[in-house]
Every structure is written in structure tokens, then in C-alpha cells.
Amino acid sequence: MELKGYGLLAEALYRAGVRFVVGRDSDGLGPCFSDMKRREGVIALTPKGDISGAFMAYGNTYYRHYPAVVLASTPADMVNSLAGMGTAWGDKIPIFIITLKKERVTGFALPGDAQRVFLRPFCKWSGEIRKAVDIPRVVGQGFREAGRGCHGPIHLDVDEDALRETVGLPAERVGEFVDRGLGDLEFRVVEGDERLIEKALKLLRAAERPLLLAGGGVVHAQAWEEMDALVRALEIPATTSMAGEGCVYGDNPFFIGGPSYVGGESFHRAVRRADVVMAVGASLGGLEGFGRPPFWNPDIRFIQVEVDPARVALNVPVEVAILGDAKAVLAKMLEMVKAGAYKPNPLHKVWLEHLLWVRKRWRERVEKEAHGRWPVIHQGFLARTVKENCPEGTFFVIDGGNTALWAGMFCMDHRPKSALFPAGMGTLGSGIPLAIGIKAADPERPLVVMQGDGSFLYNVQELVTAREMGLSFVIVVFNDGTWNMIKGAQDLFFGARRFGSMLGDIDYASIARGLGCYGRRVTRAEDVAPAFREALEAGGPAVVDVVVDPDNFPENLISFAVVEFEGVPINPLRAVGIPKMKIDRRLISRAKYALNVLLDLDLR
């Protein structure tokens, strides 16, 4: 059979290592999808909801550290991909989206380069394929662009005619032609300058209260082992950003809690009083308070290990910038430390012990509160109970507002690639399709989605996709009948006028069962563990819908809210209204947290 452009595209993607494709058999890119489907080791899936596809690609790309592909034949496919693509962009995940460029404007007026313009805000790079013979070269270039420096989504716009073109190559020459066109897909890493590393080490040693912070860049560089080992070698307190979760291990004696403000009072203490901070692969974005006041010490001297020169000093001035791939720099640093370039400073131990004391104090309070005797199930209790009943090595996908903070506080192993929260964009509804993408990469690994009720329905139809694929995972719905993070702000600033934030009592277990999946509703604390274990055994996607307390919010929400609303004028008169929230002693704990983090106090 003659090789056509779509076959060449499939061959190029396959030889480049793509093993996960979202699309369908019909429409312009359909033949390419069908071709990929037939290849060994490829998971080619058609989601029930087109919006979910790009999220699935994200999950798979994140887990495999290798681009997954979304084939978007129609303008509808393209606009549907935006949510997942924007989410991937927010976390610098290199998914590939391939669109079809039609010769003539019909049906939908997207003339000329409009498709590339449309996707540009979320693309690191956009290439076009005009002729079939260009396919391998452009695909290869796309891979190199995706993987170099700071990662991000890639867009390829393919001419319809190029796909239909006959490629005049004998079958035995195709592989070689493609490989030659793809070129070298190895990513050349930038190694850090030893002199700068030495300077950084000197600065760290001389510091009184240093802090190491691992960011998402460490995950992208797959450098968690080096990071964790370096922390132990330097004997300096360490934490992570939201995206860097798992890069300093939970059993690391120098880990002071995290990620970011999920790490609560110890994280706050650390960034408030640190004098030197080394940020590795971290841009210090909004979720870390930008590395600035009100929470961060304005006098911090920063060291930054960063692969992208444009991201050096993005939000804070940097005294020592080391340009390089995190893995290469950390390895070199470790080597130098082992060779005697650094001796731990005994003063740092005092600092560490202080931070661990703060952590212990805060965790005790938080843990003590998360019991099963509240009138309505406490979210912390739920999260902890789920964690306790999970098989070891369970992967947590976290999707929600307050729910994400609860899960962050109680479900983290702080091990590499054990939890994912799409922190950059915080997109609700990403949970189920992300889980599918991850399970497709690692079907045997147990996986739990911790999801708010406000998130659960966004991509709920993919429960059917997961069921049909034979994937098993559990979804725990934190059902408080509200978009609680927002209701909280309404209670505080808008006189508890809860317009648009109340969902009411909805039975999500019933929805799951209607979709052919296991679904069980839980309203009593003592039923949480048995229900969750039952769900684990049930097979297929299994939903445990747990009614939790709408009047309870996680205290580290205060940290994120302060940053989110920094500089935003609040009208106190507008806040006057009839309070609806139930008052109980948990509010005292919240108040303590607020005072501790805002005023740097040590209230127990």
C-alpha cells in the first residue's frame, strides 16, 4: 500500500517515541490516528468528551516524561483542547497538539495562520507542515523545542493536502528517511559553571538561616534523587514549591514540610526568617508568594539554579544565578560537596530544629483536629483515612480548591511522582482525565483522585472511558455542597451572600452508578474506611462520595488568599451581612494560624 502523508506522520511520531495519542478515526487526522492505534505499545484513545483529551495527554506526558499527542482535526477539536492545553502550559508540560490546516476557509472563518495565533498563548512553539516530505523534520524540531530549556506544549499545524499526499518512498527506506528527518532528539543539557556553584556553596555556608527549595524544574529534569541527596549532604533545611512536590523526600531529616504553604506554619517560618534561599528549578510564582513580602523576608539573598535564562530573577533579584539543567547542576554540586568543597555549618542545625519544632507544633494541632467525631465529616479526617487505607505507592491526583489543600496536608508521601495537582492553572475537573493519562502509563499502580464536588462533574463522562479501558482507580469526592473556597470569601467579604457558590445536596455516587461504575455515598466517619476499601476492590473507576463539612476550611487557605488578593481593595461595608457559617473552636485554630503566619508568632 502506498504511503501517504498521514502514515508518514504516524511513523514519525512513533519513531520519536510517542505512545499515547488522543483523537478519533474520523475526520481529517483520523487516518493518522487509526495508523497509530495499530502500532505496538501505543494507547490511542477517543475520550467521551473532547475537552478531556488534552488533560489525558497532560497526565500521560507528565508521568512518562515524554510527549503525548492530541490530534485536533476540526475547529471544535481545537477549541475543546484549550482547557487541557492551558493547564499543561501552566505546568510546563510538553504535550503535542496537531491541528489540521485547511486550504480554504469554509465553515469556520479561521483564515491563514489563525490556528497558530489561536494556540500561541499556550504554546512554547508552533510549527507548520506544508508538504509531506517535511513531516519528519518538523516533528523532530517540535520534540527538540518541547524538551529544551523550560518545557511547554508544542503545536504542529499540518496542511490537509500534505496528509493526503503520496510519499514516493519504498517501504524499506521509510524508517531511515524518518530517522534522518527527526534528527537528534537527545536534549543537550547545560552544565552549571563550577565557579558559580562554589560561590553558591560559600553563600549557603555563611548563611545563618539558609533554605533549599526544589521547584517543578527538578521534576522536569527528573533530578529528585540528586536534589534529595544534596539536601542531606548540605544538611540545610529544605522544602519544595507546589510543582516541586516529592523532590525532597518525606523521610529526609532536613525536610521542613511543604509543598509551599501547604506546609503551613513551618514553611512560613522558613521563608519569613531565611537569609539565603537556593531555589532549584523554581520560578517562585504566585503559589509561592513570588518569593516576596508579605510572607517572604525582603532581605533574602537568592541563589537560583535555572535552565532558562529568561526565568532567572523573574520575580526576585538573584545574587548567584547558575544557568543549567537541574540534574546536571545538582549532580555537580553533590560531587563537589562530596569532594570536600562544603562542610555543613553546625548553626544550621539550630535553625533546622527550630523549623522542625514549628512543623511539629502545627502538625499536632492540625492532626488533632482531624478526628472522626465532628458532627459532619472533617475533610482532614477523610484525607488521612484515605491515605491510611491506601496500598503503598498509591498515586494521588488532586483536583479542587480547598480539597487540594486538605489532600496536600494529609496524603503526601513526599516521594517523587506520587502526587499531582495541576498547580499552575489550578484547573477544576482535571482529575479524572489526568488519572486516565497516568493509569495508561502505569496501569498496575494504585491511584486515587481526591476531588471536590465542584470539580467532579467537569469531565465525569470519562468515567465511562476509563471503565471501557479497564482502568481501575478510586475517586473520593469531598462533597460539601459548595465551591467552598469561594463561599469562604463570600462569607468574609460579601456578607455571606453566597450567590453562585452553593450546589446543594447532590448524590454523586448515584451519578457514578448511572454511568456504570461503582458508587457509594458516605455520611458517617466510621464508614469512610470500609467504603474506601470496598471501592479499592471494586475494580474500574470507583466513586466514594463523602459528605463533608461545608463550614470547615483548611487554615493554609489563608496563605494562598493573602497572595491572591494582594493589593485588592476590600470594602468592609460590603462585608456586612448575616453570618451563615457555624462557629466552633476550629475557628480559634484558624485565627492562630493567621496570626502566626501574618505576624510571625508562635501561638500553640
Next chain:
Amino acid sequence: MKFLNGGDLVALTLAQEGVELFVGIVGGQLLPFFDAVGRDPRLRLVVPRSEAAGAMMTDGYSRSSRRVSVNMSTVGAGVIYAAAGTGYSWGDHVPILSISPQVQSWKMYPAQESLQGCYQGDMMEGITRWRCIVYNWKRIPQLISRAVREALSGEMGPVHVDVPVDVFYEFHPVTEKGLKRLLPPPGTTRFSGSYFPEASTLREALSIMERSERPLIVAGACVMRHGAWDALAKLADRFEAPVISTRGTISVAVQEDPFYAGIMGHAALPVAERALRQADLVLALGTTLEETAELVDRVDGDRALLVQGSPEPERLGVFSEVKLGLAADAVSLCRSLAEGIVGESSIRRSWTRACREEYLRSCEVLASDAEGDSVGRAVVALGRALSPKDRLVLDGRSSFYWGSVLCPPRAHNSRFFSAGLEGCGYGLPMALGVKLAFPQDRVVALCDTEALFQHLRELETSRRESIPVVVAVVGEPHDWRSVAEGFGVSGYSIATEGELLDALRAHGEGAGTVVLDLTGFGS
């Protein structure tokens, strides 16, 4: 004297513009706006379970009512979902106002890795007619009014407004007098009258029309957007010309109209394609750029003259094959042409009759084909069960193929299909929007299984917000009854016409939303 924040001002401006419907999912940065809308008894707030569906709901409302509605989605994460729905409005020229907050104005551009901070305005560029960022509280009334004006002008379409969170929350004391000065008085913010085609061009068009023997009128999107179907009917009658719709303008005519000859682009209605090829004059009225582009391919340039009428002068003659361009609103366009015709033509009458007869024969053929097709059978039964006042949204290839002919329109503005994006899934949310516009009418979404999956979560919205619609599913079998019951709405597996009628009756008697699983009909 009151303290008004940015959200208040946006809501007040929109209320002044006569906007009533606000659909959206709440976010911290959006709260001043939600609070203002929630507290204003003139404004209705509806909450979907995905911003994409929310956008499609506003589309259904605005598409059918011809009134602007507002889709609200929060910064970053909300607006990237909303874009999926806004894209449909863009493809079909539906006037929607999409409003989102942004991060603080001093952090917005360029992005500095704020949580959810992204180039959302740039993203919207590809699928909106106009967009802006409101940097200053004082400018809110002017820019919001302008947004409404841009959405309703010319070929119409969605617009997007970004309001940084600090501008939404910013508050100032405003007296009654001050408010009057801030808000432009109603009726002073845009043109809402008629505009007519240029006289000499009109004369030339009429002259061509008088000489034609095989004319064809193609009714484009703007005929629907301007509510010009009655004027069009008069024109068709006066001119004695057949009318075909585009896929997006089914119900621009009704099935009984003697000049109605089918739908352009429907595989089972060759009459439309044939007429396009055999016509000596094609009057593309109220057509948009993409519709004219489609026509240019199909019209035989050696045989036919293509005369384009558009409300947007800039869009005329973009494809050089257009012989004449008439710029006017669709009502004035049809009226001017109708009034200018003198005399009759038996040749045109025969031609029209022939087209009409061929269309009716195609309908019969399709009805007969339907007997041998499970989807066809189901749609025939549904067509029989529908009453003239029912409004039907068609969603999916099979639904459109069968439904557009076997559930033909018996009233104007009663059939909705989105051709713009070549996608599906909008059926249920769009039906909810149509129901919000016409609460007294029965609204039905006919969806392929593949289409209903896309936004089926909105069954929850229909229940929670008490927006009862009928959802009829055809195509690939699935246990839709269980799905419906899982969502707390009534589900029926329909195998016979009797069961169909019973289920529809239950809906009519207050059962709320019903899902009719027709995937096993007739088996």
C-alpha cells in the same frame, strides 16, 4: 450615596443595556460581579457545571432570543473552559458577552507566573469579534457598552472583556447624580435602527432579479440574527424564488412555505446543490463571510450571478466572484428588494415550484429510507410527536441528517444547529439556553450518543436550576436511562411511539427534564 465596586458598575451597565441572563461559575476574582448580579432583581444568574457548557447556554439563549447574554468564567482555569463554548458562538455569529477577571493589573501583562495568570485575552482573539481589558474603574460603563455594541454590530458575534481583579474590587462613593453621569442613558449606546442598501446598487440588483429565470435565495445567519424571516417570506413570495437555508439557519422558513426548498450542505437534499448549480442568480442574503465562501465554491460562475447581502459592508465582495454587494440589515434588505420588484414571472414560478417539488420528494425519500434505519425510525416518531411550537436543537451528524428533514420546522426560529465548528456536544446546554429564553415552550435536544456524552453533566444543572428540557438520544446504544436516573432526572428507554408519547406527556405534566433513550427504538 453608595459605594460601588467594579462588579457593581459592570452589572449596572449591563442592566441598563437590557441584558438579563448571566451564566457562570464563581471564582474569587469574580465575586464583586457575582454579588452585584445576585442582588439585582432584574438579573438572572444561572450556574452550570462547566464554563464550556455555560458558554453554550448563553449561546442557546442569545441565538434564539436575539438578546445579548453574559457568560462569566473565572481567571485562567475558568476562561480556558469557556473558550470551547465561545468558539461555537464565534462560528455562528451569536452575540455573547464573555467576561472574565484577570490577576492584578500590575501583574497581568506580561505574565509573571501568577496562579492562573495567562494570556487569556490573546487566547480569545481567535474566537471573538472584539476584546478589551478594563484597566480603569471609571471606564467600565463605556467599555461594557462598547462590548455590547460590538457584539450586536454587523455580522454579530461573541466579544470578551477582561477585568483585572483590582478593578473589579475597586470601590468609590457614587451619588445618584453621579451614577446617572457614569451610566449612559438607555438607547444611547448603539445604533438599533434600520439601514438600507445603497440606491443605485439596489436598482442594479433589482434589474438583475427581474431578468432572472432561475433565481435562488440563500438565507444566511444574519437573517436569523435580525429576525428577518417574515420579511424574507414576503420577498420570496413577491420574487417567486425558492429559498434554501444554510445548516445553521434551518427554520428561517417553515416546512409549509411554498418557496422553501431545503438546506444547503445536507447530503440527502440534492435539490439545494442542484439549484445552486442551475441557478442564474444566487441571492445570498444575510450571509456571513464563511457562508459566502462556501457558496462561491458551489455556484456555477459561468451560469449564475452571485449577489451578496450582508449587514457588514466590509464583508461584501471579499470573494471577487460576488457580482454585487448590498449592505443593509437583513430586514431592510429583504423589504427593499421585495418592494422594488415589479411584475411577475411564470418562468420563475415554475422554477420555484420545481425546486419545491423536488425538495418534497427528497423528504419523502428520506422518510422512506428512515424506515430501514434505526435512527431514522426514531426521528420519524419524534417528528410526529413534536408540536409546531416546540423548539428543537440538533446535535450530532445523525441527528442533523435525519432531524433537520424529518422534524421539519413548523415555526420560525424553532430549529437550531451549529455548523460553525464541525463539532458536537452543545445540544443539551444550548437547549437549556433556549428554554431560558422561551420558558413557555417545550424545548427538545436531539443528540447523537457521541454528542450527549460531551456535556451530559448539565443534566444536573437542568435539575438544580429547574430548566426542564427533553433530551432525545439516538445512535450508538448506551444505557441512557440509568445515566439519567443517576443524575436525578427521569430516563426512559423508548421502543415504541406510544412510549415516546407517554414520556413526553410526563415531561409536560411537570416531570422536569426527561431523557428519552431512542437508541433502541423500534427493535
